[in-house]
Amino acid sequence: LAKTTQPISMDSYEGQEVNITCSHNNIATNDYITWYQQFPSQGPRFIIQGYKTKVTNEVASLFIPADRKSSTLSLPRVSLSDTAVYYCLVGGSQGNLIFGKGTKLSVKP
Amino acid sequence: GAVVSQHPSWVICKSGTSVKIECRSLDFQATTMFWYRQFPKQSLMLMATSNEGSKATYEQGVEKDKFLINHASLTLSTLTVTSAHPEDSSFYICSAPIPVRGSVSPLHFGNGTRLTVT
Numbered sequence: 001l002a003k004t005t006q007p008i009s010m011d012s013y014e015g016q017e018v019n020i021t022c023s024h025n026n027i028a029t030n031d032y033i034t035w036y037q038q039f040p041s042q043g044p045r046f047i048i049q050g051y052k053t054k055v056t057n058e059v060a061s062l063f064i065p066a067d068r069k070s071s072t073l074s075l076p077r078v079s080l081s082d083t084a085v086y087y088c089l090v091g092g093s094q095g096n097l098i099f100g101k102g103t104k105l106s107v108k109p
Numbered sequence: 110g111a112v113v114s115q116h117p118s119w120v121i122c123k124s125g126t127s128v129k130i131e132c133r134s135l136d137f138q139a140t141t142m143f144w145y146r147q148f149p150k151q152s153l154m155l156m157a158t159s160n161e162g163s164k165a166t167y168e169q170g171v172e173k174d175k176f177l178i179n180h181a182s183l184t185l186s187t188l189t190v191t192s193a194h195p196e197d198s199s200f201y202i203c204s205a206p207i208p209v210r211g212s213v214s215p216l217h218f219g220n221g222t223r224l225t226v227t
Contacts, residue, residue: 031213032213034213034216036216036218041200041221041223042220042221043113043115043202043204043218043219043220043221044153044202044204044218045218046215046216046217049212049213049215051212087152087153091213092213097155097216099152099153100152101152102152
């Protein structure tokens with residue numbers, strides 16, 4: 001399973017766009033990239049998943065360059081409630097994803 | 110939509126006793142479920158893969174005789190922490206993949222169980 005590297009923490013202010021980049025140099029051909037959000041004392045929540053180029057849903061966008069060795073989660077106009085830990089995971093159909101350390105996002109007023 | 114329900118949300122038990130945690134898939138069938146453990150301010154650590162109708166697969170370093178996993182139906186997996194000790198105190202989280210046509214199945218997680226062993 002491909003290992004991922006993310007910044008340990010990021011700070012932002014309400015209303016700003018936040019971009020969190022994840023490196024996954026050893027991503028396999030069949031691997032997808034999935035991002036999760038976790039609040040304290042809760043299970044992770046699925047945010048978005050993609051394989052290549054760009055994926056957008058109602059909460060975020062995911063940008064994946066052609067070489068797929070990295071990906072960027074983009075959160076538009078963050079609010080205080082977006083303060084959480086964000087995990088980037090890479091894996092195939094097995095589902096037994098290995099979590100890295102994640103990025104702790106702090107949104108300030 | 111599909112939901113993974115975990116119960117109980119928290120439990121306090123005495124050292125030496127056993128605790129059972131349930132993980133249910135609502136509105137979908139899960140032949141595979143995953144159990145994670147998370148210590149404070151740390152990431153999730155995969156403990157084992159629960160397989161419906163067969164033995165669970167444990168990650169290296171996880172004692173299968175201590176963390177008993179049963180996946181007797183397509184919607185229920187249980188994790189039993191046997192002879193619990195204070196060092197077993199942690200946040201236990203289950204997950205199940207939601208089938209998605211044409212893509213890898215993303216995991217949906219339960220809300221976790223906070224286990225405190227006194």
